[in-house]
Amino acid sequence: MENVKNRWLIAASAVGIHISIGSVYAWSVYTKPLMNQFQWGLKEVSFTFSIAILFLGLSAAFLGHFVEKHGPRKSGTLAACFFGVGTVGAGLAVTLGSLPLLYLCYGVLGGIGLGVGYITPVSTLVKWFPDRRGLATGLAIMGFGFASLIFSPIEAKLISTVGIANTFFILGIIFFILMFASARYLAPPPQGWLPEGFKQKVESGEKKLAVDLSELTANEAVKTRRFYLLWLMLFINVTCGIAILAVASPMAQEIARMTPATAAAMVGLMGLFNGLGRIGWASFSDYIGRPNTYTAFFSIQLIAFFLLPSISNALFFQLLIFLIMTCYGGGFASIPAYIGDLFGKKQLGAIHGYILTAWAAAGLAGPIFASWVRETVNSYSLIMYIFAGMFVVALAISLLIRLDIARLRAKLETARAQG
Template identity: 70%
Template structure:
């Protein structure tokens, strides 16, 4: 046992990877400087971010099997190369005044690094923390949520001091070093390894650790109803959350009368609550169970989205938005543990990759759908009412999936009785 790696350092390595790739959420800092530097429209610059999120989802889906086959050290090293080259290459694109190269390097190449880096530590952490799955994945994915808060002021300073091309080059080199170094410590636990006291704790009736409902491959998992139930729940949670993120500032000014500066401050605080929600909800899910956690997400947000158009008091409005954002972040961090509970850890990385196609789809449709409703109805009220209805659908699915869980538990008990 003395040669077994420290699982908390494994978790710290996961945080290192996620806090690097999560800097993609600081993209808005580049928006105005790039518009001025390359004479681009807002839409042209924003498309770079959308392409990156699209390739995050696609690469996570298609490279999940790569992670399982070659292990987290190899896949993490590959992520460092793709992400580092992609970010540094964006600097070359700006230097050459090429929008297409910017799309290719930041959108496609860095986007692949994003997807690979996102799923690499997660399946490993679930295996190292069978007793605290939510806490472990919450720690890593919290890094993704907090990253923009850390990266934004640094990027702004660099752009002001050395210009956009060199800023991308410095960031690319820095992120490569952090991700590469973090990946070298990542490895799955030894066969049949469990943390000290785990077996005794699992047998204690008052504090029983549930056995995984099944052990499926990724290709087997996608053929089940429960996979698509989880996909729908994640898609709705991300679609509505990302739409709120996209319009948080103008919506706060229109509904609650916040000034431009106050709305900008609120947007900055959103990053904190996004990160706290990822850790808090995922940890809480270890105690109340993943099904109850997701039901809570949708019940809370259904009510809050319904009330939000009438939250004209500036403080109440912000409290409601922050609570919504914790649920948005918590959806990301709780899903890997939910996947482990439902499908086991045999190919968790690949299954998680398939599940993240919901993120790619939501990243494209959420903000566009929100903007379309806003332009059609002339206010945010219609948008928020439709989102409340979507959460009612997600709430229903979160209750229906319990029938699947109950059926699987009964089958497992029948097998054990034979």
């Protein structure tokens, strides 16, 4: 008998990669130390993070075919090399006091590692978990969301004890080892493999094996309307979520009259709810379906963003923010499973890469738009109402895509009847 790998260890390997690259969300820990050491401005230091997220989106899009062609082991190793070298290179940039080198190493090289590492485990996990597709992708992407909670205190401690450059050197080596080791275990399941208990239920007729609505290549997928509907849904969800992340503390102080310390504590907890939303919503989507999950995201956030400007009670304000964060994280974690439902597993990684360009675009658009509106009208209320309006559009799109799904199901039923 063929020695089949343990799918839960495959999931753990995926988490290992995502926890490493998710440390990018703890970038703000470096901000003040870098500003103090080199007298660089806030915009100059923060631009490193923007470059990294931009190249995450670009590399996910352009290297998605590499992931599909060469498999998760090689692409995971490539991600380990880029992210590890990029982080160590950031240490060299700090040693030399070179901002352009920091942009090149952490922003460009690290960003490429981010993009390849982000999509590498996803299509593999979907194949290992035909019975719990949402749970599988949610587990890995949860690691990305929780990483800032894990690495922020570690980075702060290291910076205070060994300095900024050595922190980059130490973490770069740790990230490389963890990602490289995780990539070595990643592999797709044997052809036609099903989990033992699930296989018996399918054979007995107790359970039906879910059939994807189509099996398309990435190039075929981008020619369909449903691809762009998915792209727009993710773009709106991420734009509003990232904007909230960017302005949460000052907005809480202005609207809910929270103290700076309480607002800072709220921002820390937002990371927790971001991570919980990834595993919670993605797992729940296995039961209620991906179309219902996204309709729920947009309905909840439409109401939450509309209510936020009028909430002066600090506790209720925070509850709404945390609810929004679960939907923000859940949107990331549920999208790979939705892609699998609509386009199949043939080139899921490459299609996921194309869809993630919505993240790159939103990462630039969200914070810039929120800051511009705040400076123009001197109020966060208008921003919240605009975002509520955007979720009306997103809700309409989540209902419109159901027409495509219904048409595909009808086509599939007709083919079954004829075959």
